[in-house]
Amino acid sequence: MRKKIVAGNWKMNNDLNESISLINEIKEVLVEREDVKAIIAPTFVSLDRASQLLKGTNIGLSAQNMCYEDSGAFTGAISAKMLKSVGCEYVILGHSERRTLFGESNSDVNKKMKKAISEILTPIFCIGETLEERENGEMKTVIEKQVREGLEGISEAELTGTIVAYEPVWAIGTGKVATPDQAQEVHAFIRNLLKEMYSEELAENTTIQYGGSVKPENAAELNGRPDIDGALVGGACLKADSFVAIIKNA
Numbered sequence: 262m263r264k265k266i267v268a269g270n271w272k273m274n275n276d277l278n279e280s281i282s283l284i285n286e287i288k289e290v291l292v293e294r295e296d297v298k299a300i301i302a303p304t305f306v307s308l309d310r311a312s313q314l315l316k317g318t319n320i321g322l323s324a325q326n327m328c329y330e331d332s333g334a335f336t337g338a339i340s341a342k343m344l345k346s347v348g349c350e351y352v353i354l355g356h357s358e359r360r361t362l363f364g365e366s367n368s369d370v371n372k373k374m375k376k377a378i379s380e381i382l383t384p385i386f387c388i389g390e391t392l393e394e395r396e397n398g399e400m401k402t403v404i405e406k407q408v409r410e411g412l413e414g415i416s417e418a419e420l421t422g423t424i425v426a427y428e429p430v431w432a433i434g435t436g437k438v439a440t441p442d443q444a445q446e447v448h449a450f451i452r453n454l455l456k457e458m459y460s461e462e463l464a465e466n467t468t469i470q471y472g473g474s475v476k477p478e479n480a481a482e483l484n485g486r487p488d489i490d491g492a493l494v495g496g497a498c499l500k501a502d503s504f505v506a507i508i509k510n511a
Contacts, residue, residue, distance in 0.1 A: 263465075263466060263467070263468050263490050264296060264297070264298055264468065264490070265296060265297045265298070265468075265484060265490055265491040265511040266297070266298045266300065266424055266468050266470060266490065266491040267297060267298070267299055267300070267470075267491045267492050267494060267504075267507055267508045267511050268299075268300035268301070268302060268321075268323060268351070268353075268385060268424075268426075268470065268491075268492070268493050268494065269299075269300065269301045269302060269494045269498025269499075269504050270302045270325060270353060270356070270472075270493060270494065270495055270498065271301070271302055271303050271304060271325075271498065271499065272325070272358070272495065273304060274304075274499055275303065275304065275307065275499070276306075276307075277306060277307050277310060280303050280304070280307035280310065280311060281307075281310060281314065283499070283501060284301070284303075284311055284314045284315065285314065286501035287299075287301070287320070287501045287504060287505065288314070288318060288320075289501070290501055290502060290505050291320070291501075291505050291508065292509075293318070293319045293320075294508070297491065297508050297511050298319070298321060298491075299319070299320045299321065299508050300320065300321035300322070300323050300351055300385075301315075301320060301321075301322065301323065301498070302322075302323040302324060302325050302351070302353055304325070305324065305325075305339055308322065308324060308344070308347045308348070308349060309347040309348070311348075312347055312348025312349070313348075315348075321350050321351055322348055322349050322350055322351070323349060323350070323351035323352060323353060323385065324339070324344045324349050324351070324352045324353065325352075325353050325356070326339070326352070326353060326354070326356070326359060327339050327340065327341050327344055327352050327354070327373060327376070327377065327382075328340055328341075328373070328376075329369070329372035329373045329375070329376045330376075331376075341376050341377055341379075341380035341382050342380060344382060345380060345381070345382060349382065350382065350383060351382065351383045351384070351385055351424070352373075352377050352382050352383075352384055352385070353384075353385045353387065353426075353493075354370055354373045354374055354377065354384045354385065354386055354387065355370040355373075355374075355386055355387040355388065355407070355411060356387045356428070357387060357389055357428055357430045357433060358433075361391075361430065367406065367407055367410035367411050368410065370386075370407075370410075370411045371410060371411050371412070371413055371414070371415075374386060374411060374412065374415060374423075375414065375415060378415065378419050378420075378423075383422055383423065383424065384423050384424065385424045385425075385426050385470070385493065386411060386412075386423055386424065386425050386426065387426045387428055387472070387493070388404055388407040388408060388411070388425065388426070388427060388428070388451070389404070389407075389427055389428040389429045389430050389472075389473075390403045390404060390429060390430060390431075391403075391430045391431060392430070392431035395429070395431065400447070401450055404427075404447065404450065404451065404454075405454060408451065408454055408455075408458075409454075409458070412458070417459045417460060417463050420459065420463065420467075421463060421466070423467065424467075424468045424469075424470060425451060425455075425467060425468070425469045425470070426469070426470040426471075426472045426493040427444070427447050427448055427451060427469060427470070427471055427472065428471075428472035428473050428493060429444075429447075429473045431473075432473030432474050433472070433473050433474065433495060434474070434495060434496065435474060436474055437473075437474060438473055438474040438475070438476075438479055439471070439473060441482050441483050441485065441486050441489075442486075444471050444483055444486065444489055445486035445487070445488055445489060448469050448471070448486070448488035448489050449487075449488045451469055451488075452464045452465070452467070452469060452488050455467055468490040468491065469488060469489065469490050470489075470490060470491045470492050470493045471483050471484075471489050471491075471492055471493070472492060472493030472494070472495070474495070474496075475492040475493075475494050475495075475497060475507060476497050476503065476507070477497070477503055477506035477507050477509075477510055480492060480506070480507045480510035480511055481510040481511075484510070484511045491511050492507060492511065494507055
C-alpha cells in the first residue's frame with residue numbers, strides 16, 4: 262500500500278530565525294504517523310539548521326530546487342552534493358514556478374532528475390497544466406509531454422521511490438482548487454501513463470501528490486480518492502497548525 266506523503270514547500274518565505282520557530286512549532290504539535298510521511302522544504306539558507314532541528318524526528322528535509330551540474334562557474338546555483346551535505350533527502354524539481362517564472366524546460370527538469378537520482382536524492386517531480394491549456398483541452402497532452410520528456414532515459418529501477426506531484430498551475434496560490442473528481446481524473450491518467458511507460462508494479466507503488474491550494478478543509482476529501490497520495494502544500498504549510506492538520510486529514 263502506498264504511503265501518503267505531505268510535503269510543505271515554503272517557497273521564498275521565512276528567514277533563518279523564522280524557519281527555526283516554524284520547525285519547532287511543527288515538532289510541538291505534530292503526532293508522527295506510520296501511514297503519512299511529512300516533509301518540509303525551507304529555503305537554501307535554512308537547510309543546514311533545519312537538518313539539525315529535525316534529528317530524532319521522522320520529518321524529511323527537502324530542497325526546493327537544484328542544479329544539474331556538479332560544480333563550476335554557475336553563479337547562484339546549488340548542487341546535489343551540497344544539498345546532501347546539509348542533510349537533504351528530497352528535492353523538488355520542475356515546480357510550475359520554476360517552469361513559468363524562470364523558464365525551465367522539460368529538458369532542464371530531465372537533467373536535474375537524472376542528477377538527483379544519481380546522487381541518491383529523492384525527487385519530487387512536479388507536473389501540471391495552465392488554465393489556458395486546460396480550457397483548450399490540452400491538459401493530458403501537456404502532462405504526457407512533461408512526464409515523457411522529464412523521465413526520458415530514466416530506468417524503472419532508477420525511478421522507483423520518486424514522488425510525483427500533480428499541481429494544476431491555475432490552482433496554485435489562487436485559492437482555486439481542482440475538485441476531487443478533477444484531481445482524481447488526472448492522477449489516474451498519470452498512473453496509467455507510468456504503467457504504459459514502465460510497469461503496473463511501478464505505477465501502483467508510485468506516490469502521486471496533489472498540489473494546488475491544499476488546505477485542512479479540503480485535504481481529507483482530496484485524499485479520499487484512490488489515486489491521490491498526499492499533498493504538496495504551499496501557503497498552508499507556513500503555519501504549523503494548518504500544515505499539521507493537512508497531515509492529519511491525509
